[in-house]
Amino acid sequence: MATRVRFAPSPTGRLHVGNIRSALFNVLFARKTGGKFLLRIDDTDRERSTAAFEAAIKDDLRWLGFDWDETAKQSDRFARYDAAAEKLKAAGRLYACYETPEELERKRKRALASGRPPIYDRTGYNLSAEDRAALEGQGRRPHWRFLLEGRRIQWDDAVRGAVEIDTKTLSDPVLIRADGSYLYTLPSVVDDIELAVSDVIRGEDHVTNTAAQVELIAALGAQPPRFAHLPLLTGVGGEALSKRLGSLGVDQLRAEGIVPLAIAALLARLGTSEPVGPVADFAELVESFDFAKIGRAPAHFDPAELRAVNAKTLHAMPYEKARPHLAAFGAEAGEAVWLAIRDNCETLADAAAWTAILTRPLDPAETGRALTEKAATLLPPGPWSEETWGAWTKAVSAATGKKGKDLFQPLRLALTGRPHGPEMKKLLPLLGLERAKARLEGRAA
Numbered sequence: 411m412a413t414r415v416r417f418a419p420s421p422t423g424r425l426h427v428g429n430i431r432s433a434l435f436n437v438l439f440a441r442k443t444g445g446k447f448l449l450r451i452d453d454t455d456r457e458r459s460t461a462a463f464e465a466a467i468k469d470d471l472r473w474l475g476f477d478w479d480e481t482a483k484q485s486d487r488f489a490r491y492d493a494a495a496e497k498l499k500a501a502g503r504l505y506a507c508y509e510t511p512e513e514l515e516r517k518r519k520r521a522l523a524s525g526r527p528p529i530y531d532r533t534g535y536n537l538s539a540e541d542r543a544a545l546e547g548q549g550r551r552p553h554w555r556f557l558l559e560g561r562r563i564q565w566d567d568a569v570r571g572a573v574e575i576d577t578k579t580l581s582d583p584v585l586i587r588a589d590g591s592y593l594y595t596l597p598s599v600v601d602d603i604e605l606a607v608s609d610v611i612r613g614e615d616h617v618t619n620t621a622a623q624v625e626l627i628a629a630l631g632a633q634p635p636r637f638a639h640l641p642l643l644t645g646v647g648g649e650a651l652s653k654r655l656g657s658l659g660v661d662q663l664r665a666e667g668i669v670p671l672a673i674a675a676l677l678a679r680l681g682t683s684e685p686v687g688p689v690a691d692f693a694e695l696v697e698s699f700d701f702a703k704i705g706r707a708p709a710h711f712d713p714a715e716l717r718a719v720n721a722k723t724l725h726a727m728p729y730e731k732a733r734p735h736l737a738a739f740g741a742e743a744g745e746a747v748w749l750a751i752r753d754n755c756e757t758l759a760d761a762a763a764w765t766a767i768l769t770r771p772l773d774p775a776e777t778g779r780a781l782t783e784k785a786a787t788l789l790p791p792g793p794w795s796e797e798t799w800g801a802w803t804k805a806v807s808a809a810t811g812k813k814g815k816d817l818f819q820p821l822r823l824a825l826t827g828r829p830h831g832p833e834m835k836k837l838l839p840l841l842g843l844e845r846a847k848a849r850l851e852g853r854a855a
């Protein structure tokens with residue numbers, strides 16, 4: 411069977427590192443096997459999905475170089491989901507339930523309090539036609555649950571190996587809400603069947619869903635695809651990705667001057683048996699891709715490591731590859747410029763700064779000259795002591811906004827002609843007002 415994989419984002423936000431990684435593994439596998447990569451827009455949540463997020467996700471995928479072969483959009487396919495729901499109802503596998511969220515929460519708490527697992531008790535399934543008519547008479551609208559068979563579901567996960575989950579341990583999943591809208595499960599399964607998806611590659615947070623989905627696929631008369639569940643991405647210490655890191659989006663990475671190849675190089679190899687480092691091109695990642703290399707432990711994401719891989723990627727990047735990135739970043743440069751500056755670039759922002767230094771007027775504030783001239787005007791009258799340097803540089807800092815090295819280095823250089831030397835608080839009184847003033851103003855003295 412030809413490989414068909416899908417990446418299924420919900421257009422309720424931008425792509426972030428977590429889902430870029432899922433997309434990446436789908437693309438790598440599709441390219442490695444010569445198969446098709448499908449983009450499925452999971453927009454069944456009509457309230458939170460927006461056309462703007464859908465467009466942004468597509469832009470981000472194109473920028474990453476993850477071009478897709480086919481698109482499917484769940485909001486175009488409601489008739490297919492309705493047909494599947496009817497089929498399940500006819501087979502007695504989809505049943506109406508009338509509990510309110512508060513009632514379900516009370517049941518859950520009661521079960522936990524008495525030491526039972528909080529599994530749905532199938533009250534809905536056991537209602538008679540009269541019970542249902544009575545509840546609907548009170549104005550209650552049903553939500554619909556899928557009747558699990560309660561059996562051992564096994565699959566050979568490409569990442570996790572043999573997985574077995576007993577669906578007796580699961581609540582019958584709600585497929586349709588009381589307002590008639592679909593939760594994720596049924597549309598996802600119907601699409602995976604009808605779009606002939608061969609391999610479902612996604613985060614391990616979906617492992618338990620998989621067991622119920624396998625039952626649902628069988629109930630709809632189809633064969634399950636193969637599954638690959640990727641270990642979670644965590645912070646450096648193994649903690650869940652913070653909101654800030656977890657939501658680090660393509661837009662931010664792009665604005666920082668990170669190149670797509672560095673993102674792919676890092677995310678493809680994090681948590682695998684291959685060392686993380688720069689690669690020459692995407693084909694190298696495709697070539698070395700193998701599910702067997704992915705470890706079971708969480709992969710640690712560190713933005714500092716991403717910058718380091720980005721730096722090494724830029725240092726080795728030939729001009730013809732760098733050129734479009736430079737242009738997109740507003741840092742057009744010729745080949746000689748690129749080759750001269752690339753070793754000093756961690757990001758494209760550094761490249762932009764260097765091309766600006768070479769091609770645009772330089773603000774005197776940046777050369778240190780403006781600073782020393784201002785400093786000259788702030789020199790206090792004598793007599794000077796070892797306290798003078800501290801008081802004076804504090805005043806210079808207040809007047810110029812410069813601090814630390816940016817403040818002390820140009821002053822030391824102007825006053826002594828050398829970048830290093832004895833303590834300035836000792837040297838300044840020895841130089842004296844006239845000599846110090848002249849040197850700060852660039853006059854021989």
Ligand code: GLU
Nearest residue numbers: 418419420452598611612
């Ligand atoms: N839209 C789902 C999600 O983002 C897709 C999950 C899946 O790959 O099945 O979680």
